[in-house]
Amino acid sequence: MRLPLILTAAALALSGCVVQNPGMAPGPAPLPPVAGPSPDAAVRSSARVVVNREMARRLPGANVAPYTDCVMSNATTAELASIADSANASGAVAAIVGRPATSQCIAGAAAAAKRTA
Numbered sequence: 001m002r003l004p005l006i007l008t009a010a011a012l013a014l015s016g017c018v019v020q021n022p023g024m025a026p027g028p029a030p031l032p033p034v035a036g037p038s039p040d041a042a043v044r045s046s047a048r049v050v051v052n053r054e055m056a057r058r059l060p061g062a063n064v065a066p067y068t069d070c071v072m073s074n075a076t077t078a079e080l081a082s083i084a085d086s087a088n089a090s091g092a093v094a095a096i097v098g099r100p101a102t103s104q105c106i107a108g109a110a111a112a113a114k115r116t117a
Contacts, residue, residue, distance in 0.1 A: 040077060046084035048072055054093045063113065070105035071096050 051071045055064035072080070075096050083089040096102055 043077070043081050043084050044072065047075070047080035050083050050086070050089050051093055054089055066109035066113065067106050070102050070109060073105065074099055074102040 048068060052064060052068045055067045055071070056062075059067065071093060075083070079092060079096065083092050086092065097106065
């Protein structure tokens with residue numbers, strides 16, 4: 001009497017392995033999501049423009065790109081978002097420049113600029 005029960009259980013277990021529609025091709029695979037610029041990249045890009053403008057105001061005539069890189073590297077995402085949204089980011093940029101890590105980075109960039117000049 002146990003044999004019919006075992007065969008039924010085995011048949012049920014194996015039924016999940018059977019192709020449900022043997023004559024039909026499988027549906028198309030889902031397409032991967034389209035990768036666009038992330039919100040963080042947009043914020044960073046906007047903040048970079050503002051920081052670059054502020055550094056150029058403070059250091060007229062200088063190539064401020066390395067200094068802007070230092071500020072961008074030492075700012076938090078929240079600070080960059082604030083800078084990107086601000087009409088006057090002078091205080092926020094000054095606070096980031098005043099950090100020891102940012103100051104060291106700027107000093108290194110300035111030294112490198114003197115060596116190449």
